[in-house]
Amino acid sequence: MTSFDSSPQLNAWRALLALAVVFIMLATTGWTAVRHHQGGNSPLKSAVAAWDRGRIDGHGLPAADSPPSRLGRFFATLDAAQRTRLAERYPLALGNMNGAPVTLRYRANHIALGQARKVEHRRIHDKRLSQIGRSEASRRLHRFDSMLQPGRTFLSFDPTGTGRAAEVFGDLDKAQRVSVVVPGVDTNLLTFERTGREYTAPAGMANSLYQQERSASPRTRTAVIAWADYTAPAGIGVDAATAMRAEDGAVRLRAMVEGLPGKAPTALYCHSYGSVVCGVAASSLPARVSDIAVAGSPGMRTQSASRLGTNARIWATRDNDDWIRDIPHLEVGGLGHGADPVSSGFGARVMAAGDARGHAGYFAPDTESLDNFAQIGVGAYDDVACQGGGDACHNGPSGTASV
Numbered sequence: 001m002t003s004f005d006s007s008p009q010l011n012a013w014r015a016l017l018a019l020a021v022v023f024i025m026l027a028t029t030g031w032t033a034v035r036h037h038q039g040g041n042s043p044l045k046s047a048v049a050a051w052d053r054g055r056i057d058g059h060g061l062p063a064a065d066s067p068p069s070r071l072g073r074f075f076a077t078l079d080a081a082q083r084t085r086l087a088e089r090y091p092l093a094l095g096n097m098n099g100a101p102v103t104l105r106y107r108a109n110h111i112a113l114g115q116a117r118k119v120e121h122r123r124i125h126d127k128r129l130s131q132i133g134r135s136e137a138s139r140r141l142h143r144f145d146s147m148l149q150p151g152r153t154f155l156s157f158d159p160t161g162t163g164r165a166a167e168v169f170g171d172l173d174k175a176q177r178v179s180v181v182v183p184g185v186d187t188n189l190l191t192f193e194r195t196g197r198e199y200t201a202p203a204g205m206a207n208s209l210y211q212q213e214r215s216a217s218p219r220t221r222t223a224v225i226a227w228a229d230y231t232a233p234a235g236i237g238v239d240a241a242t243a244m245r246a247e248d249g250a251v252r253l254r255a256m257v258e259g260l261p262g263k264a265p266t267a268l269y270c271h272s273y274g275s276v277v278c279g280v281a282a283s284s285l286p287a288r289v290s291d292i293a294v295a296g297s298p299g300m301r302t303q304s305a306s307r308l309g310t311n312a313r314i315w316a317t318r319d320n321d322d323w324i325r326d327i328p329h330l331e332v333g334g335l336g337h338g339a340d341p342v343s344s345g346f347g348a349r350v351m352a353a354g355d356a357r358g359h360a361g362y363f364a365p366d367t368e369s370l371d372n373f374a375q376i377g378v379g380a381y382d383d384v385a386c387q388g389g390g391d392a393c394h395n396g397p398s399g400t401a402s403v
Contacts, residue, residue, distance in 0.1 A: 042160035043116075047092035054090060056082055068099030068259035075101055087111065096156045098259025102172050109154040116159040117144040143189055155256070156229045163189030164230065166256070167203055169210035170223035178264050179213065179224040179377040181206045181363075182253065184272030184296075185240050187232040200360035202226040208363045209269065212374035220378045229256065233273060240273055241335050243280055243301055250281035257286050267291040267377050268312075271362065272324065275300055276337050283309030291315060291376050293351075295362040295369065296324045299337025305347040315376065315384075315393070316341035317369055319353035319361065342387070349393035352385040 048064045055061065062074045075083065083101070087094055087108040094100055095109035123129060123137035140159075147154065147165070155166040172178065183202045193203035206226035213222045230249030233239035257266060266288050270278035278292050279300025292308075293315035294300065305314040318325060329340040341348050354368025362369040368385055375383040386393035 042158075044092055044096060044158045044160055047090060051090045051093040056086060061086075064093055064097055066099070068255070071097060071099030071259075072101075075099075075104070091115065092158070095154070096158060098255045100259075102155060102168070102261055105155055106153040106168075109157040110148065112157050112159075113144050113148050113154070116157075117141060117148065119159070120144065139190055143192070146193065155225060158229075159189070161231070162234075163192075164228060165189060165192055165226075166229040167192075167206065167226045168223060169207050169226070171221065172223040172225075173261050174221055175223035175262070175264050176221045177213075177223075177378060178260060178266040179206075179209055179222065179373075180227050180253075180257070180266060180268050181209060181224065182227055182249075182268055182270040182274035182277055183232070184274045185233045186235060187228045192226070192228050197360070199364045202228040205269075205271070205363035208365055208370060209373055209377065212365070212370050213377045216371070216374040216380065216383075217378035222377060224377070225256075227253070227256065230277065243276060243334070243337070246273070246276040246280045246301070249277040250284070253277060253281045254284050254286075257289060260288075263288055265290040265379065267293065269373055270294045270297070272296045272359065273298065275341065279308060279337070282312070285310060285312070287311070293317070293373060293376055294341050294348075295353075296322050296359050297337075297341045298324055298327050299329050299331070299339060300341055301331065301338050303339045304345070305341075313376075313381075314341075314348045315351055315372075316346070316348035317351040317353045317356075317362070317372065317387070318342045319356040319358070319369065321357060322353075322359045324359055349384075350387040351393055352387045352389075354385070 051061055051064050056078070062070055083104050087104055088111060091108040091111035095105050095112050097105065120137045120141040124134050124141060126134070129137070153168045155168050156164065158164045181202060183205065187202060191201055194201040198204035199208050203226045206224045210222065210224040213220070213224065230252050231245060232249070233245050239245050260266065267290060268278050270292065275294035275297035276299065278294065279302060282292060282300075289310070289312050291313045292310070295317050297316060297318070300308065302308055308314065328336060329338065329343070330336045331338045339346050342350050351372045352368050353362065356362050356364065356367045356369040361367065363373070364370065372384050375381065382394055384393060
């Protein structure tokens with residue numbers, strides 16, 4: 001919930017009001033009032049359909065939603081020229097294909113971004129659009145220009161609706177350890193990065209973590225992913241109070257991790273509503289996920305870490321002036337997200353947040369929270385600062401797959 005860190009009391013009351021409104025909606029209209037609306041055909045769906053009908057040198061292509069291992073074997077049979085042809089012919093489909101070589105996905109998404117930029121450029125000059133529509137097109141054009149800057153690499157990109165993306169910092173193919181930042185409410189293409197308040201946006205969070213990991217252990221080859229590749233709730237309301245968006249996000253998160261190259265241990269850093277996504281996904285994530293760290297969490301859809309169904313270490317932190325502490329940590333009839341992960345009864349390894357400020361300040365440089373994240377990322381667990389001092393979080397409980 002990265003957008004609302006300036007007025008803690010106001011936002012806490014807004015969240016309480018949102019829960020009350022949801023209760024009223026459910027009482028008067030039933031669950032159908034908050035089900036997902038069926039959308040029309042999207043650019044990505046059209047691209048995937050074209051892929052599924054496509055061929056390469058007379059041979060059919062595997063289904064785009066095939067398991068990552070199946071897609072990996074398929075691309076291994078192709079030469080460089082064939083791979084390039086597929087990237088140029090089906091950029092949006094291939095760029096979002098878990099199991100495809102990451103460098104090929106980078107190339108495909110660069111092409112897809114260029115195509116999306118042309119669409120927005122045309123919209124800016126489309127007199128049929130309202131001024132608001134042309135202004136939005138201009139903002140998206142500006143965002144795509146930034147994403148197309150040399151050196152930036154995207155593991156996924158989808159311009160549909162408010163849009164989704166995942167950016168990689170570091171060499172994912174050669175990484176000895178991988179970190180994934182899972183952001184919260186109001187995450188979309190326009191909020192993926194910010195010029196002001198840089199470290200409150202997914203790209204800034206991930207880059208900050210990557211730089212801190214390199215500083216913490218220069219000899220460790222790390223890669224960090226800014227994973228804004230799910231449809232996050234917009235604002236504090238019905239979607240933010242339920243797990244519907246998280247359930248969809250959890251499926252996508254699991255698929256992304258399964259499609260990562262190599263076998264490097266992978267740590268998840270789940271901020272705000274992103275911790276709901278990680279909580280829902282926990283039991284189905286690959287064994288390579290070694291750590292799940294939540295910051296500013298409204299809950300993980302469970303009453304204890306042991307019920308997450310994972311062998312990953314579960315970490316939690318919250319700074320002293322994060323307004324999320326005033327959100328009711330409960331779950332009733334699908335509303336709310338369960339116990340507070342930093343509470344003693346939850347059973348997470350509770351880290352110090354130190355001088356982090358507000359709900360969105362955990363990834364700011366020179367904060368204790370960021371340093372702790374980096375120590376987890378490079379596997380230096382004994383160097384993590386525990387809440388209240390001491391070493392309680394070093395040998396603390398972690399999730400268990402038996403529950």
